[in-house]
Amino acid sequence: MTDRRRFLKASVLGASASILAWGGKLAAGPINRSGKLAAGPAPRTPPTTVARVVSTWDFGIAANQAAWTILGKGGHALDAVEFGVQVPESDLKNHSVGRAGYPDRDGHVSLDASIMDADGNCGAVAALEHIAHPISVARRVMERTPHVLLVGEGALQFALEQGFKKEELLTPESEMAWHEWLKTAKYQPSINSEVHDYGKGGSTGMPGGANNHDTIGMLAIDAQGRLAGACTTSGMAWKMRGRVGDSPIIGAGLYVDGEIGGATSTGVGEEVIRNAGSFLVVELMRQGRTPHEACKEAVMRIVKKRREASKTLQVGFLALNRAGEVGAYAIQHGFSYAVCDAKKQDGLIPSQSVYTTSYS
Numbered sequence: 001m002t003d004r005r006r007f008l009k010a011s012v013l014g015a016s017a018s019i020l021a022w023g024g025k026l027a028a029g030p031i032n033r034s035g036k037l038a039a040g041p042a043p044r045t046p047p048t049t050v051a052r053v054v055s056t057w058d059f060g061i062a063a064n065q066a067a068w069t070i071l072g073k074g075g076h077a078l079d080a081v082e083f084g085v086q087v088p089e090s091d092l093k094n095h096s097v098g099r100a101g102y103p104d105r106d107g108h109v110s111l112d113a114s115i116m117d118a119d120g121n122c123g124a125v126a127a128l129e130h131i132a133h134p135i136s137v138a139r140r141v142m143e144r145t146p147h148v149l150l151v152g153e154g155a156l157q158f159a160l161e162q163g164f165k166k167e168e169l170l171t172p173e174s175e176m177a178w179h180e181w182l183k184t185a186k187y188q189p190s191i192n193s194e195v196h197d198y199g200k201g202g203s204t205g206m207p208g209g210a211n212n213h214d215t216i217g218m219l220a221i222d223a224q225g226r227l228a229g230a231c232t233t234s235g236m237a238w239k240m241r242g243r244v245g246d247s248p249i250i251g252a253g254l255y256v257d258g259e260i261g262g263a264t265s266t267g268v269g270e271e272v273i274r275n276a277g278s279f280l281v282v283e284l285m286r287q288g289r290t291p292h293e294a295c296k297e298a299v300m301r302i303v304k305k306r307r308e309a310s311k312t313l314q315v316g317f318l319a320l321n322r323a324g325e326v327g328a329y330a331i332q333h334g335f336s337y338a339v340c341d342a343k344k345q346d347g348l349i350p351s352q353s354v355y356t357t358s359y360s
């Protein structure tokens, strides 16, 4: 690099840093040589003022309805997503999110969650134990700490300092399922476990309950056009102690950009992390793809890299752009997403997928 180019690069970085320090609101565009903000590419879609909330899987219907109690009254998207995903976090029949989530292979229920708003504010917790609403702890991380992600003991300590109650999250039913699993201790993530009856074993033959993974990811846009997202899970059942999935990783399980839209994911988190999945979906929307096209491309990246493995694993993406358009795509048949707005509060839409054979 020539001295002149080095100098120009340094000036640009310097200008950028001083704008950030000043706290001014950055426009979409890059910073030009004079240090002024240049106009960036215009977002493809105009913002909507029609409130809408979407979330993963059929348990998203009830979660959306809770979110709608806030959105429908003109409330803030961030409050709506936090309140909405608390529904599956509290549901004792749901063994993949919050209380009653299936434990890791050593019997500990450990939870992952993240939350993000349109301005890039975000917070997350990972491997958090004993707290029934990890999404609310994630929001506190966002609003009351200088950090983005707290994990394990530190996350628990912070939650307790914030007044959250320490609880036993392993229910007798989940404990029984874990003991059943210990008989073989075979770790085998199942596809679309959420669509089976809770706790009945399902067609995967997993002892004590088929739903060994399924996450709620929720995206909302409120009547003022503000976007927000939340994602919460107990992760893969019987996972290794300390394992963290995509859900609390900003850019993997969740990403929101107020100029473009938001995305969230469900399925085998390792595959989503490898591809920075939700960030990728939002960036593809920035380049002009619809939410559906962006989700499909993100899924295809995984499939291309993992052609054999992808035949037996599930990953699904769900996206909402700032115009209120919704899209989704999954590797396997069986992924669905719930959509709620002023017209219809209990919509459930089957996602398109790469493979059409149902393994569930």
Ligand code: SD4
Residues within 6 Å of the ligand: 213, 214, 215, 233, 234, 235, 236, 244, 245, 246, 247, 265, 266, 267, 268, 269, 270
């Ligand atoms: C994880 N992505 O921990 C989560 C699990 C999940 O549908 O979404 N299951 O990897």
